[in-house]
Amino acid sequence: MEGFSFSTAVTVRFAETDAQGIAHHASFVVWLEVARVAYLDEFAGGYQAIRDRGLEALTTEVQLRYHKAAYFHERLTIWTRCVGLRGSRFRYEYRITRGDVLVAEGHTSHAIVLRDTYRATRVPEWLSSAISKAESASS
Amino acid sequence: MEGFSFSTAVTVRFAETDAQGIAHHASFVVWLEVARVAYLDEFAGGYQAIRDRGLEALTTEVQLRYHKAAYFHERLTIWTRCVGLRGSRFRYEYRITRGDVLVAEGHTSHAIVLRDTYRATRVPEWLSSAISKAESASS
Amino acid sequence: MEGFSFSTAVTVRFAETDAQGIAHHASFVVWLEVARVAYLDEFAGGYQAIRDRGLEALTTEVQLRYHKAAYFHERLTIWTRCVGLRGSRFRYEYRITRGDVLVAEGHTSHAIVLRDTYRATRVPEWLSSAISKAESASS
Amino acid sequence: MEGFSFSTAVTVRFAETDAQGIAHHASFVVWLEVARVAYLDEFAGGYQAIRDRGLEALTTEVQLRYHKAAYFHERLTIWTRCVGLRGSRFRYEYRITRGDVLVAEGHTSHAIVLRDTYRATRVPEWLSSAISKAESASS
Numbered sequence: 001m002e003g004f005s006f007s008t009a010v011t012v013r014f015a016e017t018d019a020q021g022i023a024h025h026a027s028f029v030v031w032l033e034v035a036r037v038a039y040l041d042e043f044a045g046g047y048q049a050i051r052d053r054g055l056e057a058l059t060t061e062v063q064l065r066y067h068k069a070a071y072f073h074e075r076l077t078i079w080t081r082c083v084g085l086r087g088s089r090f091r092y093e094y095r096i097t098r099g100d101v102l103v104a105e106g107h108t109s110h111a112i113v114l115r116d117t118y119r120a121t122r123v124p125e126w127l128s129s130a131i132s133k134a135e136s137a138s139s
Numbered sequence: 140m141e142g143f144s145f146s147t148a149v150t151v152r153f154a155e156t157d158a159q160g161i162a163h164h165a166s167f168v169v170w171l172e173v174a175r176v177a178y179l180d181e182f183a184g185g186y187q188a189i190r191d192r193g194l195e196a197l198t199t200e201v202q203l204r205y206h207k208a209a210y211f212h213e214r215l216t217i218w219t220r221c222v223g224l225r226g227s228r229f230r231y232e233y234r235i236t237r238g239d240v241l242v243a244e245g246h247t248s249h250a251i252v253l254r255d256t257y258r259a260t261r262v263p264e265w266l267s268s269a270i271s272k273a274e275s276a277s278s
Numbered sequence: 279m280e281g282f283s284f285s286t287a288v289t290v291r292f293a294e295t296d297a298q299g300i301a302h303h304a305s306f307v308v309w310l311e312v313a314r315v316a317y318l319d320e321f322a323g324g325y326q327a328i329r330d331r332g333l334e335a336l337t338t339e340v341q342l343r344y345h346k347a348a349y350f351h352e353r354l355t356i357w358t359r360c361v362g363l364r365g366s367r368f369r370y371e372y373r374i375t376r377g378d379v380l381v382a383e384g385h386t387s388h389a390i391v392l393r394d395t396y397r398a399t400r401v402p403e404w405l406s407s408a409i410s411k412a413e414s415a416s417s
Numbered sequence: 418m419e420g421f422s423f424s425t426a427v428t429v430r431f432a433e434t435d436a437q438g439i440a441h442h443a444s445f446v447v448w449l450e451v452a453r454v455a456y457l458d459e460f461a462g463g464y465q466a467i468r469d470r471g472l473e474a475l476t477t478e479v480q481l482r483y484h485k486a487a488y489f490h491e492r493l494t495i496w497t498r499c500v501g502l503r504g505s506r507f508r509y510e511y512r513i514t515r516g517d518v519l520v521a522e523g524h525t526s527h528a529i530v531l532r533d534t535y536r537a538t539r540v541p542e543w544l545s546s547a548i549s550k551a552e553s554a555s556s
Contacts, residue, residue, distance in 0.1 A: 014454060014464070015302050015447045019295035019350050020254075025198040026168040026293055030432045033165075037431060037490065047431070048490055059164040063202040069257065072297050073454070073465055115159075118208065153315060153325070154308045154443055156436035158489050163432050169293045176292060176351070186292070187351055211436055212315070212326055298532075303476040304446040311443075337442040341480040347535065393437075396486065 001095055004079035005137060008038035012074050022069040028104055029062055032094055035078040036108070039092075043134035044127055050112075053124065057110045060089075064106035074098055082131045088112045088120040090131070140234055143218035144276060147177035151213050161208040167243055168201055171233055174217040175247070178231075182273035183266055189251075192263065196249045199228075203245035213237055221270045227251045227259040229270070279373055282357035283415060286316035290352050300347040306382055307340055310372055313356040314386070317370075321412035322405055328390075331402065335388045338367075342384035352376055360409045366390045366398040368409070418512055421496035422554060425455035429491050439486040445521055446479055449511055452495040453525070456509075460551035461544055467529075470541065474527045477506075481523035491515055499548045505529045505537040507548070 001007070016027035040047045050057060070076060079095040088111045096104040112123050140146070155166035179186045189196060209215060218234040227250045235243040251262050279285070294305035318325045328335060348354060357373040366389045374382040390401050418424070433444035457464045467474060487493060496512040505528045513521040529540050 013447065014296060014450055015304055017297035018292060019297070019299045020195050020197070021297045021299075024293050025201060026165050026172075029165040029168050029201070030430065033431055046490065056159050058159070058208070059205060061202075061204045062164060062168070063200075065200045066198060069197070073463065152308065153311055153435060154441050157431060158434035158436070158438045160436045160438075165432055169291065172292055185351065212324065298473050298475070303479060304443050304450075307443040307446050307479070334437050336437070336486070337483060339480075339482045340442060340446070341478075343478045344476060347475070 001079045001097070004081050004095065006039055006042060006081065006134070007077045007079045008035045009075055009077050010034055012070055012072050012076065014072055017072050020069075022071060023074075025064070025066060028064055028066070028070075028096065028106075031076070031078055031096070032062070032064075032092070032106070032108055033059075035080040035094065036092055039080050039082065039134075044130040050127065051115070054115050055112055055121065055124070056115050056118075058113055058118075059108055060111050061109035062106070063108075064104055066104045068098070068101055068103045070096075070098065070103055076103060081135060083135065085123055085128050085131060088122055090123060140218045140236070143220050143234065145178055145181060145220065145273070146216045146218045147174045148214055148216050149173055151209055151211050151215065153211055156211050159208075161210055162213075164203070164205060167203055167205070167209075167235065167245075170215070170217055170235070171201070171203075171231070171245070171247055172198075174219040174233065175231055178219050178221065178273075183269040189266065190254070193254050194260065194263070195252055195254050195257075197252055197257075198247055199250050200248035201245070202247070203243055205243045207237070207240055207242045209235075209237065209242055215242060220274060222274065224262055224267050224270060227261055229262060279357045279375070282359050282373065284317055284320060284359065284412070285355045285357045286313045288312055288354050288356065290348055290350050290354065292350055295350050298347075300349060301352075303342070303344060306342055306344070306348075306374065306384075309354070309356055309374070310340070310342075310358075310370070310384070310386055311337075313358040313372065314370055317358050317360065317412075322408040328405065329393070332393050333390055333399065333402070334393050334396075336391055336396075337386055338389050339387035340384070341386070342382055344382045346376070346379055346381045348374075348376065348381055354381060359413060361413070363401055363406050363409060366400055368401060418496045418514070421498050421512065423456055423459060423498065423551070424494045424496045425452045427451055427493050427495065429487055429489050429493065431489055434489050437486075439488060440491075442481070442483060445481055445483070445487075445513065445523075448493070448495055448513070449479070449481075449497075449509070449523070449525055450476075452497040452511065453509055456497050456499065456551075461547040467544065468532070471532050472529055472538065472541070473532050473535075475530055475535075476525055477528050478526035479523070480525070481521055483521045485515070485518055485520045487513075487515065487520055493520060498552060500552065502540055502545050502548060505539055507540060
């Protein structure tokens with residue numbers, strides 16, 4: 001997808017559906033997290049590398065727009081990019097597709113904090129440069 | 140809370156926490172739904188009244204901004220109002236508080252569809268007037 | 279219910295249903311936890327009282343037999359009793375009812391561990407006597 | 418693993434952990450379902466093939482024994498076999514491993530029902546013979 005160099009796939013689990021017969025809208029929020037973890041695995045040594053340094057990435061905002069229903073067992077692609085690193089903050093943008101169809105799109109915002117105090121702290125240099133490198137490769 | 144006449148309460152379940160030691164951000168999305176269901180119970184005969192007429196309310200957008208972490212067993216208040224009914228669409232706005240503290244805020248957008256075809260259809264008169272009545276009482 | 283002196287109630291959330299139109303079977307496992315937390319609130323100062331002493335109660339077994347489907351928005355009663363304290367271990371038994379109907383029944387087993395090392399440790403005296411007192415009152 | 422010819426893998430999601438820092442015990446119940454779906458994909462045309470014939474497989478029992486904690490991002494193998502087909506009923510058995518370590522084991526029981534009435538009905542011939550073939554290949 002234009003503007004996105006990374007994607008990961010999820011298959012809709014039965015437990016993720018609801019009585020409307022479709023994937024529950026909160027399931028998508030979990031999938032975005034799965035995509036972020038896969039992104040960090042690919043480009044920055046994994047989320048555990050962040051945790052191992054006594055840091056956590058908190059989620060400070062979630063926004064999702066649902067265009068199409070998703071159904072049990074469908075394989076969805078989650079296009080993911082990380083943008084807007086500044087100080088302790090950064091943001092991911094997503095497009096969720098099924099084949100050529102745009103199923104949903106959205107973004108999440110995050111802040112790096114010290115695990116012990118939950119105080120915001122600058123995104124570490126190794127992480128910001130890993131992300132910059134990943135994203136510059138895509139343009 | 141000013142501008143909100145309805146609220147419901149949830150207590151953070153242990154299953155809703157994550158390894159950061161806080162309520163997982165996707166749990167909040169489920170609580171918004173709990174609040175909508177409680178709102179419809181109070182003002183419009185329950186969500187089942189919608190389903191009994193062969194309709195479903197799809198969620199077309201979710202947006203949440205997290206200001207504070209929420210912890211296991213905390214009792215949160217979800218202030219809820221329904222605004223912007225137009226055609227098949229309407230929107231809920233939320234503030235989630237713990238005592239005087241604003242924990243999160245956001246909105247969701249919805250569309251009424253026919254269950255069999257998933258086609259958008261006008262919000263039925265009984266529902267829109269129930270909501271108008273509920274919300275005019277609050278101002 | 280005979281043999282049970284404690285119960286708590288849950289209302290089936292829409293997010294807890296699945297595409298079979300019923301409450302997903304994993305939702306029941308979460309409800310059992312809600313019931314244990316309510317039980318400890320009632321009789322032993324809450325689960326947090328256990329955590330505040332540097333302990334955790336791990337779940338070592340879950341068993342559930344489903345007799346009837348549960349549906350969105352139904353109010354279920356979870357009858358709960360704690361039995362078989364021995365050393366670091368104890369067990370809860372449950373009956374889940376909707377009015378007079380037995381919807382499900384099962385048990386869970388638990389072990390008290392030190393949070394820092396995850397080593398099993400004796401159920402503390404204050405907790406075992408609180409449970410004994412609660413359960414002797416029921417017979 | 419001896420006695421099991423089929424396995425599928427899951428990676429522990431962050432959303433599946435809890436404030437004990439480990440995978441929540443209800444997450445395992447969802448993974449067993451993921452494994453059953455993968456099993457049916459492999460041997461019987463998928464769970465959708467069952468649904469497409471107007472049938473559902475209800476879960477009538479879950480039993481899980483947890484031997485070790487599982488942590489965020491760990492890759493677990495779910496060994497799965499289907500046994501004991503009789504009338505409308507069948508049963509799956511599972512071992513969940515991380516490398517050589519047995520993390521959990523358990524079983525689930527199921528009944529085939531007609532979707533419209535939820536009445537039990539015989540496991541269809543095509544499904545029982547697909548399962549028999551899969552399991553005889555493993556011994």
